[in-house]
Amino acid sequence: MVEEIGKTVEGDLIINVGPQHPATHGVLHLVLTLxxxxxxxxxxxxxxxxxxxxKMCESLSYRQFIYxxxxxxxxxxxxxxxxxxxxxxxxxxIEVPARAQVIRVLMDELTxxxxxxxxxxxxxxxxxxxxxxxxxxxxxxTINDIMEETCGARLTMNYNVPGGVMxxxxxxxxxxxxxxxxxxxxxxxxxxxxxxGNIIFQNRMKGVGYLSKEDAISYGVTGPAARGSGVSSDxxxxxxxxxxxxxxxxxxxxxxxxxxxxxxxxxxxxxESIKIIEQLIDNIPDGDFQAxxxxxxxxxKGEFYQRVETARGELGVYIVSEGGTTPYRxxxxxxxFSNLSALDHMARGGxxxxxxxxxxxxxxxIPDIDR
Amino acid sequence: MFSLESITxxxxxxxxxxxxxxxxxxxxxxxxxxxxxxxxxxLGLVLVLMERKVAAWIQIRLGPNRVGPKGILQSLADTVxxxxxxxxxxxxxxxxxxxxxxxxxxxxxxxxxxxxxxSKGFHIWDINIGVLYVSAISSVSVIGILMAGxxxxxxxxxxxxxxxxxxxxxxxxxxxxxxxxxxVLTGSLSLNDIVLSQQNGWWLxxxxxxxxxxFVIFIIAVTAETNRAPFDLSEAESELTAGFHTxxxxxxxxxxxxAEYINIFIVCAIxxxxxxxxWMPFHLGTWEGFNHIMDYIPxxxxxxxxxxxxxxxxxxxxxxxxxxxxxxxLNLEWKYLLPISMVNLVIMTLVAIQGxxx
Numbered sequence: 001m002v003e004e005i006g007k008t009v010e011g012d013l014i015i016n017v018g019p020q021h022p023a024t025h026g027v028l029h030l031v032l033t034l035x036x037x038x039x040x041x042x043x044x045x046x047x048x049x050x051x052x053x054x055k056m057c058e059s060l061s062y063r064q065f066i067y068x069x070x071x072x073x074x075x076x077x078x079x080x081x082x083x084x085x086x087x088x089x090x091x092x093x094i095e096v097p098a099r100a101q102v103i104r105v106l107m108d109e110l111t112x113x114x115x116x117x118x119x120x121x122x123x124x125x126x127x128x129x130x131x132x133x134x135x136x137x138x139x140x141x142t143i144n145d146i147m148e149e150t151c152g153a154r155l156t157m158n159y160n161v162p163g164g165v166m167x168x169x170x171x172x173x174x175x176x177x178x179x180x181x182x183x184x185x186x187x188x189x190x191x192x193x194x195x196x197g198n199i200i201f202q203n204r205m206k207g208v209g210y211l212s213k214e215d216a217i218s219y220g221v222t223g224p225a226a227r228g229s230g231v232s233s234d235x236x237x238x239x240x241x242x243x244x245x246x247x248x249x250x251x252x253x254x255x256x257x258x259x260x261x262x263x264x265x266x267x268x269x270x271x272e273s274i275k276i277i278e279q280l281i282d283n284i285p286d287g288d289f290q291a292x293x294x295x296x297x298x299x300x301k302g303e304f305y306q307r308v309e310t311a312r313g314e315l316g317v318y319i320v321s322e323g324g325t326t327p328y329r330x331x332x333x334x335x336x337f338s339n340l341s342a343l344d345h346m347a348r349g350g351x352x353x354x355x356x357x358x359x360x361x362x363x364x365x366i367p368d369i370d371r
Numbered sequence: 372m373f374s375l376e377s378i379t380x381x382x383x384x385x386x387x388x389x390x391x392x393x394x395x396x397x398x399x400x401x402x403x404x405x406x407x408x409x410x411x412x413x414l415g416l417v418l419v420l421m422e423r424k425v426a427a428w429i430q431i432r433l434g435p436n437r438v439g440p441k442g443i444l445q446s447l448a449d450t451v452x453x454x455x456x457x458x459x460x461x462x463x464x465x466x467x468x469x470x471x472x473x474x475x476x477x478x479x480x481x482x483x484x485x486x487x488x489x490s491k492g493f494h495i496w497d498i499n500i501g502v503l504y505v506s507a508i509s510s511v512s513v514i515g516i517l518m519a520g521x522x523x524x525x526x527x528x529x530x531x532x533x534x535x536x537x538x539x540x541x542x543x544x545x546x547x548x549x550x551x552x553x554x555v556l557t558g559s560l561s562l563n564d565i566v567l568s569q570q571n572g573w574w575l576x577x578x579x580x581x582x583x584x585x586f587v588i589f590i591i592a593v594t595a596e597t598n599r600a601p602f603d604l605s606e607a608e609s610e611l612t613a614g615f616h617t618x619x620x621x622x623x624x625x626x627x628x629x630a631e632y633i634n635i636f637i638v639c640a641i642x643x644x645x646x647x648x649x650w651m652p653f654h655l656g657t658w659e660g661f662n663h664i665m666d667y668i669p670x671x672x673x674x675x676x677x678x679x680x681x682x683x684x685x686x687x688x689x690x691x692x693x694x695x696x697x698x699x700x701l702n703l704e705w706k707y708l709l710p711i712s713m714v715n716l717v718i719m720t721l722v723a724i725q726g727x728x729x
Contacts, residue, residue, distance in 0.1 A: 005584055015526045023609040126599055126609040128694025134430040170511050194691070200601055201693045261498035341472070352530070 026366030087306035100164035108143035115311035123360035164290030166316035205260035209358030220338035223313025228262035234311035307370035336368035376492030456621035470521035473626035475515035490671035501562035531614025535605030545592035566649035593638035601692035643677035
């Protein structure tokens with residue numbers, strides 16, 4: 001059996017999961033080679049939603065290109081924008097006001113919670129439980145409302161500009177965030193009761209989609225997926241940006257490396273984000289929300305790289321500048337792409353149901369993979 | 372006291388008086404057929420709406436509330452839409468089997484309805500092997516599902532059908548053993564006799580712990596046998612898109628859909644008959660006053676009340692639990708439910724022989 005895995009022989013069932021399939025959450029195309037129900041090979045085919053964002057960015061100014069990155073990983077749009085803004089600020093040497101830094105971090109963490117909430121609901125739905133989706137959305141909607149009030153948009157916020165944020169916080173912001181914290185603490189036990197403690201759920205997740213620490217490193221897996229295998233990879237801790245150095249929070253590590261470990265990492269990470277928000281929400285410094293910048297931004301000649309921790313892992317922004325008003329070349333190192341590359345390794349030898357559970361805990365966002 | 376039996380007696384007396392015996396029998400067949408189809412349509416509409424409302428209630432939302440008052444006409448609108456839709460037959464499919472499959476599934480569901488006693492003296496066919504008949508008939512539906520999966524010429528359908536075949540055949544064993552454990556108590560296979568034997572208390576309460584165990588196993592096993600979540604592997608949406616009915620559309624899909632709900636109704640009706648006394652009212656020992664009040668509630672209300680309670684439980688399962696994996700599903704049956712129900716049957720037989728039950 002073991003030597004058969006990975007080889008296609010006569011009698012194997014080859015099945016196309018996607019590009020339109022409920023479990024791929026987007027236009028991902030997986031070619032499965034099956035022996036009965038057992039998976040022998042998973043071959044991801046990409047490119048169905050490729051919009052060449054990196055190429056488009058080359059013809060946009062340093063103020064404009066930030067907004068196209070909202071459409072990469074649309075669930076952590078604010079964090080994508082944040083990475084780009086940081087990279088441009090690094091190139092220009094702009095000092096971001098303290099208030100703007102706090103606002104950015106607050107929004108980052110709210111985005112992270114919103115993203116994890118959606119992941120939790122969608123993953124439970126992959127496993128056949130429909131109800132958690134609605135419970136997750138109850139809390140997620142509150143975050144979206146907060147975003148809408150301050151940023152003017154619910155999903156693709158476009159709130160970051162080089163040098164700070166676009167507008168000041170809405171007067172209701174603090175009150176609404178506190179209401180959200182209250183709601184979250186009131187309801188978070190339901191998550192455990194409904195899904196985490198369920199015996200069927202645990203049987204589906206434990207020991208499924210195993211990824212060892214060594215494999216996680218060699219595949220370049222980052223984010224909660226890597227931390228589930230015990231790889232310390234939180235950019236907020238390893239390469240702190242903005243004010244993360246001054247904040248108290250833990251990097252969540254689980255060592256089992258299975259789907260349940262990845263699940264627990266995300267669930268516990270939400271609590272860490274709540275901790276960060278609680279530290280900041282009453283301590284937003286006064287001052288400007290945006291540094292004074294020139295009308296036309298020109299990065300000096302050179303190469304600039306900035307990485308941040310999105311909800312899915314490490315996002316790297318790499319800008320090559322020739323000194324002009326537009327970047328010469330831009331490359332994004334997106335977390336989803338690397339995480340997807342480990343899928344074949346993790347799913348081999350499992351059942352179709354295991355593939356769905358593994359894919360769910362990798363938390364793939366397809367526009368992030370294809371860009 | 373109002374009873375459906377009086378109506379049937381009046382109709383039968385009138386028919387036999389007015390027509391020749393053969394013609395009267397023919398008219399009785401026609402009336403029964405029309406009533407059965409009407410019950411089908413009504414059950415389909417009510418159960419689909421009920422499922423959506425139960426789901427909405429569990430999922431903190433409103434559910435259908437636009438068509439008609441409180442959305443009660445929603446399933447009617449859905450039916451109209453499904454009838455208007457084109458029933459596609461894919462090119463590569465085996466056209467005869469593809470079109471035959473939904474009717475087999477539907478017909479099986481219809482046939483299994485026959486021996487169920489809806490009310491006192493109100494059943495289509497009081498056959499003396501009623502329970503055996505229902506279990507025999509309901510195992511035919513797996514053929515329809517396998518046929519649908521095979522004829523669709525779709526790999527998802529095939530996988531779904533194979534899963535369904537393995538699942539329904541295995542879980543039938545547990546269902547059968549649970550039914551048997553009640554039959555050793557009553558000593559009769561007729562559903563009517565089983566109901567009458569519960570005159571002084573339902574088997575769930577009279578049969579000690581073995582009866583409760585077999586009731587729990589029965590509920591789990593019938594959930595699996597009707598392909599309902601958490602055992603809905605044959606149509607697992609996130610794995611096999613829609614499983615064995617991926618290629619079906621329009622009314623042919625609706626027949627599968629309807630058959631699923633009718634099957635739920637049938638298994639819950641059987642469960643209510645075996646364990647909860649069917650149309651028998653709830654009696655509390657020798658407390659005459661209470662028993663009299665209970666007797667005044669018409670027996671068909673008792674029957675439908677119990678059945679719909681069990682249906683609600685099964686719907687509750689669906690909207691709460693995640694789905695099992697295919698190997699876990701078979702492990703659950705062969706390693707746990709089947710041995711437990713076998714031992715349980717032996718204990719129940721001992722109880723019945725020794726007369727330890729109430």
